[in-house]
Amino acid sequence: MDFNDLYYFYLTADNGGYTAAERASGITKSLLSRRVAKLEEKVGVQLIQRNSRQFSLTEAGRQLYEGTISMVAEGQSAYDSVALLQSVPSGLVRVSCPTVLAQHHISLLLPDFMRQYPKITVSLDATDRDVQVIEERVDIALRSRKSLDCEPGLVAKPLASSKMILVASPDFISAHGNPTHPDQLSHMPTLSEQLNKQESQEHKWELFGPDGAPCIIKHHPRLFCLNRWIQLESAVQGIGVALIPAPVASPSIETGQLIQLLPEWTSKAHTVHAVFSKRKGMNPATRAFLDYLILHIPEVLKEPPFR
Structure with a gap:
């Protein structure tokens, strides 16, 4: 099956007709109509009630439209992910970190990270209070706990334990x-x-x-x-x-x-976690910083060989 036909059908159904779909997408009405008709021929059922006064979907059309919504959303998400990977990490990353972890461990990692990513600016808040990640617009909050119950809307990524x-x-x-x-x-x-x-x-x-x-x-x-x-x-x-x-x-x-x-x-x-928002499409600068922590935090927090 040509998935382009499904996309053309989605555009038509989502915009409520060929004319509106043409305005939204720039694809001509004639092409949209032709491809939707071709799709109907393939599936063997009528998808759109053709009426000069109004646009409506058949029962089969509504079912197919509901399926194409998730298809298009997943496709857009995949496209955005690839686009993010191709972009050069830049911009501001807001980080919260316990004081001692910042002074003795993160301080050892920051210079090398910033040399690798010269277009990234880091704002580091060394504090021992629990910051409100979403409310305070913190990109990554580092937390060291025996156990961590993450608040709704947040993800906790374990980095290392000591x-x-x-x-x-x-x-x-x-x-x-x-x-x-x-x-x-x-x-x-x-x-x-x-x-x-x-x-x-x-x-x-x-x-x-x-x-x-x-x-x-x-x-x-x-x-x-x-x-x-x-x-x-x-x-x-x-x-x-x-x-x-x-x-x-x-x-x-x-x-x-x-x-x-x-x-x-x-x-x-105690496990050090990186806590961040669940929102999709983490910007490249924040992703670069998180990936750097995942790679290097275990090394700086490794257990010393005490005698």
Whole structure:
């Protein structure tokens, strides 16, 4: 079957007649009429009621028209996708990212990305709040969570995961001891990312041992802060035990500012997701940035080989 005939029929039916279809498409009425008649001959049924006063579809015509609507929509979507691939990525990409991820990881990737795509401008908002992607017109929001429930209208693409490890400074360990079991953490000052907790409420860490069995630890934070960098610096200064992603703690462990506690015990991994709108036809600049993150984020967030 010649799919052009289906398209000519769609134009005629969608515009309510040959004259209107000619105005909308630039295709002559005679050609449209001839191709629709040819289509009717092929399918063996009448599709259009021919009347000098009004245009109407037969029952078979209505059924075929409904089918061509999706056909044309899919064809247009495929055409747009190819057109986007052929265009040179340019323009502004608005990105939201947790502060520590921006400072220690995205900052390593941005220069190379921007050298590769000189026509792209990036607006990076380093913030620890949950931005409203659609309302604030953010193209890509990076979020690091143990689990992520995506809001309606958004897509969450997992990029990389990292374990949460326990760390403390050498001075802290000298003062409070080096724990040999997670239960001992309940007697030590800690650092927490949990906010808006009342004094009467308990704070808990869920840790998993070498056999995978969970252990719930009640702890007593001295500092509450969502910002991982502040938690890290506070741990380095001996304020308390921190449970933070391994890639964040890695440089301080390598320099001896921090020591990993209970190395056989970890928390659930945090996964970095790229969150963006479900709308079709992602612009080439945003697609280029997302593809770059998918390729390079796993490398910068890979697990360090702690001793």
